[in-house]
Amino acid sequence: MELTIEVVVFAVFAIITLAGALGVVLARNLFRAALLLLVSLFGVAGLFVLLAAPFLAAVQVLLYMGGIAILIIFGVMLTRGMVQARQVMNSQWDLAAVIALVTFVILMIVIVQVAQGEGAPLPSLPRGDVAADSIAQLGAALVDPAQYVLPFEVASVLLAGALIGAVYIAREDEAE
């Protein structure tokens, strides 16, 4: 594989994603971990752009980085006193590392087997181009009765229920 600009961009975003993720998991300071989560999510947005999904990249930046990460930073600030822990990992962190490593190795074995398999090997080139109006197609598919309108509506109900529930759970008790 020659070193095209695309490969370089992929490598940069992959390294940003994985380094940020490692930082999230290992950082001693919780606030720093939240900021590194932003970095990792940005790397994933870059990978979405490389995969010709610009709408998902925009949603990733607006919703994940702008919404969830800010929510988590609020959570960090609301539980202050917990930001700088003397002990970051629990007592079974070594076992956890083994389990994570085994998970990764198993996934890699599956990927290598499928990538070299005779039946239907993983393609190295995309099967056809993405339509120029793919974002319009996605929007139509989400409200098309033959495709995703039911999951779409269920998702809206889930979101409304979750947010109302979150407000109810997190409000202060007046009784005490």
Place this chain on the structure above:
Amino acid sequence: MIPLWMFLVVGAALFAIGVFGVLARRNAIAILMSIELMLNAVNINLVAFWRYLTPETMSGQAFAIFVFVVAVAEAAVGLALIVAIYRRRQSVVAEDMNVLKW
């Protein structure tokens, strides 16, 4: 063009890092952040398979959007629970939440 397996390797590595964070961190908010990493790994896989195998339909992107929605709901409810527990017990360490523990 980048072969598909490279995206899958990034997704697998991100997922494994998330698994380690969920199992090893003490702080509940850090566990929540690790779960977000795992959901992102799933999303990378969904979009990569969509791009390489079925770019003519919109199924992969639609599923990724539903994963986004679930992630938002999970983060909102999870953080609300953590804040409520912090009010009561002045702690967000997962080991301290042991009232229901046998």
